[in-house]
Amino acid sequence: MTTDFKLIIIGDAMRIDLSDEQIFIDNYLELDKPINFIFGKNGTGKSTITKLINEQIVDKDVRIYQGIKSVIANGKLNSVVLGEENVAAQKKIEAYEKEIVELEDSKLNFEAEKQDWKDKIISKNTEISRQSRKIKSFYSESAKKIKNNPLHIAVPSYQSPNFEKELKYAFHLSENEKNDCRKYLKTDEKIAKKISIRKNNFVEILETTNSLLESKVEEEQCVIRLDSDDKKKFAQTGIEIHERGEICSFCGNPIPDKVFDELETFFSVSKIKKFETSLENKIREIKQIRSEIKSITIKEDDFYLQFHDDIRNYKDELETIINEQDRFLTTLENALVSKFAQLFSASTLISTAILPKSSEDIILKYNNIVECNNSENLPWLKNFSRDLLRFDLIHTYVSKSDLNSQLKQLSLLKNEESQLIKKLSESENEIEKVEKQISEIHSKILIEMEKTRSEKKLANNINKKLKLYVPFQLEHVEAKQGNHQGYYRIKDVFSQNDEYRDVNSLSKGEKNIIGFLYFIEKLNEQTDSQLDKIIIFDDPMDSNDDMMQYIIVTEIQELMKQIDKNKRNDILIIMTHNVHFYINVKYNRLYKDGKDRNGAHKSGDKFIRLQKTDFKTKFKILDSEGQDFSTSYELLWKELRFLYEYDRPNLMLNSIRRIIETFTKFNKIDDFYKDNREAQKLFNVNSHSIDDLEADLNGKNKEQIVGLLKECFKSNGAERHYQLYWRSSNK
Structure with a gap:
């Protein structure tokens, strides 16, 4: 079965796939810091993690130190191809270095230009800030006035940003418009009533009235002395107010029964009464219509301001029609009242020329306005009025200020800053070009340096660090003809006969420190590879290495300093089971971004504890020093x-x-x-x-x-x- 390994790397973060390893509870381990500490007892999977990183990595140069065995083969320390200094190569290196000097001078000129543009940008930015503060001060003062307006036309939180945002809505209100808005703010809810539409048929009313006017009570028998309407009316009144046997109120003589019989026959009581009742009913009907018409009223105060003009027009028009109708009905009523004095003769008819207009259309229009008025959203009207008054104040403040010229000046300054930034970018591009040229030349130098490198330098560096602690030193033996690699041997410092020892004859601690220092020196060696490194120390300290611990701790801490200062883009992983070593190597390291014990700002590292649970390892991420071992x-x-x-x-x-x-x-x-x-x-x-x-x-x-x-x-x-x-x- 073949397993496809994947190592996901995003920036400085690595996600190691653990899904095929039964020892781990988690499916992956994320190392998202440049420097990572992993503490775990033997058997918790440290070496497995090392193996997986080495297998899964595809685009990094993985360097692993797991003790002396990781750098020794067949009793000899691994070495690289040797070669003495090549004169031709050295000449090329010197020529390249001369080019670099010239390019560095050019770079300095561009950096001077860059700094000049930066200074100008800073100066321009100061002007922009000053101008912006001036404008913002105007915004702030104006916003404060609006917020404190006695009409409460703005929310309590109204501030400079609100004012600036509403500048585009600024416009002028007339005094009448402002007064209307103020009235809206004080207005209570307005509910108007509709007018009931009564369909009065004035033509029919006129016709029935004229019918009564032309009607008369017919005489039952002729009484010659009653030859006029006045006399007939006089006689009718007399019979109505006198009883049989009484004295006549007019002449003072007794009224004979014969006269009563004559007049009662002349005046048919039932016909008169019926005709009078018809007159009275019609008069009552006309009065009722007049009362209904005159009861129609339109109150302007029942409507919101926006409807007042229409309401006034409808009110005037309706009043004119109502007056016309009232005059018409009054004429009919008066004619019918006069008819009581002319019951026995036809009266003059009323002309159709005085027929009034109908009020139905104007009432329909009025009722439509009532519906619009009653459906208005008063809270919205008030808010809209506040907005209008606020926008008017904004317009007023802007008009009285020189804001437009100030904004124009700010825009001009920003345009000038943009031009300066463009110039700065051009300088930076030139610097980038020069740096790229320098980098390319450095690459050429590295190629030439490979021809001049010697492992003797590496042995000298290791011996320098071992000198005070061990009675031996490393000696490099150059490769013989046909062999591409040399090897190291151990020489006793105090031996007078140049005695040598095999690497395997050293103590475990001595071998470990030699191997460790060799590994460190190889890290610093220039190679053709342009890949960044993943450096893994897998239990670099053995239990018997206490005396050499300080060298190892210091070397690793020096490596961490280079990574902290971005001198290396490598990822460092330190794994150990040794508490004493762990406490010392992580001294003054941070669990989160912040300041170390010396006050220097540093990025936090990753701290992981490997813990066994039911024969499986789980990861515990430590977020603070309080969760970790401490240096007591x-x-x-x-x-x-x-x-x-x-x-x-x-x-x-x-x-x-x-x-x-x-x-x-x-x-x-x-x-x-x-x-x-x-x-x-x-x-x-x-x-x-x-x-x-x-x-x-x-x-x-x-x-x-x-x-x-x-x-x-x-x-x-x-x-x-x-x-x-x-x-x-x-x-």
């Missing part, structure tokens, strides 16, 4: 005692510095050294890295160093503290 104060003292016992005064200084740092921070002591400047200089300045081990850092032995430390504690009133920790460190 007691451990620092034990470390100092260890170095003291092995007589390593140079390495003791680093431990002392960290003891003092912890003690002074905890006790908030600013002047720990007081007047002891010798101790201050020694413990602060001379705490060098392992890079300079061949130098005599201080000229003092271990007892003198410990004595100085004791004096420092004594001068701070902490002699008892010193004695307690120094004695306990020996247990």
Whole structure:
């Protein structure tokens, strides 16, 4: 069965596929930092992770250190093809370096131009900021006035951005329009009533009225003396107010029964009564119509302002028609009232010329306005009125200011800045071109340097670091004819007969430190490969390597410094089961982006704990130092005692510095050294890295160093503290 491995790399992040490995609970491991720490006991899968990265990687140069066996073959340290310095190649290198110098000069000129454009952009940006502040100040002041307007035409949170956003809506309102808007803000809900449409047929009313006017009560018998309507009316009234046997109110004589019988026959009571009832009914009908017509009223206050003009017009028109109808009906009513005096004769008819107009059309129009008015959204009207008043104020403030010219000036400044940025970009492009040329020449130099490289340099660098710690040194044996590789052998430093030892004859710790330093030197070696590296230290410390731990820790920390400063684009993975080594190698590293203990800003690293659960490994991501092992104060003292016992005064200084740092921070002591400047200089300045081990850092032995430390504690009133920790460190 063939397995296709995939390693996903995004920027500095790697996702390792673990799906085919039964040992892990998770299907993948993500390493998303340039520097990654993985702690796990033996058997938790560290070597498996190393193997998977090496198998899955496709576009990185993977370098793995797993102890001396990873750099030794057949008893000899692996080496590269050798070759002495080639004169022709050196001449080419010198020519290339001369080109680089010229290009660097050109680059400096372009960088000077770039800086000049940057300075001008900064200056221009200052002008833009000043101009922007001026405009924003106007926006802010105007917004404040609008927000504080007594009509409350803006929301309480109205500020400069709101004003700026609404500039495009600014326009002028007339005084009448502003007054209307103000009225809307004070307006309550308006509900108008419709007018019921009564379809009065005035033609029919006129016809029925004329019919009554031309009608008369017919006489039953002739009474010659009643030869006029007035006399007939007089006689009718007399019979109505007198009873039989009474005295006539007019002449004072008794009224004979014969007269009563004559007049009752003349005046047919039933016919008269019927005719009068018809007149009364018609008059009542006309009065009712008049009352209904006159009850029609239109109240302008029942309508919102936008309908007032139409309502006024309809009101005037309707009042004219109503008056006309009322006059017409009054004429009919008066004619019918007069008819009571002419019951026995036909009256003059009323002409159709006085027929009034119908009010139906105008009432329909009015009722339509009522529907529109009653369907209005008053909250929306009020908000719209506030908006209009606010936009009018914006227009007013802008009109009284020189905003347009200020905006024009700002636009001009921004255009000038754009031109400067364009010039800056051109300079940067030129610099990029030069850098590309320099990079290409460097590549050519690397090709030539491969012809001049010698493994002797590598052996010298390793020996420089080993000199103070082991009684031997590396010696490189050049390749014999027909063999493309040389090899290393171990030479006793104190031997008078140039005795050599096989690599396998060294102790485990000695072999490990040689292999480790060889690996470090090979990392720094120039190669044809342009790929970035993934550097893996898989348990670089053996349990018996305590004496060499400090060299290994310092070398790895130096590697981390290069990555921190972006001098290398590599990814570093440190895996170990050794707690003591783990605590020391991660000293002053950060779990999150921030400042380290020296106040320098750094990016955080990745910290992973491998934990066994039911025979499987799970990953625990550590987000803070509190979740991790910590370098205890007691451990620092034990470390100092260890170095003291092995007589390593140079390495003791680093431990002392960290003891003092912890003690002074905890006790908030600013002047720990007081007047002891010798101790201050020694413990602060001379705490060098392992890079300079061949130098005599201080000229003092271990007892003198410990004595100085004791004096420092004594001068701070902490002699008892010193004695307690120094004695306990020996247990």
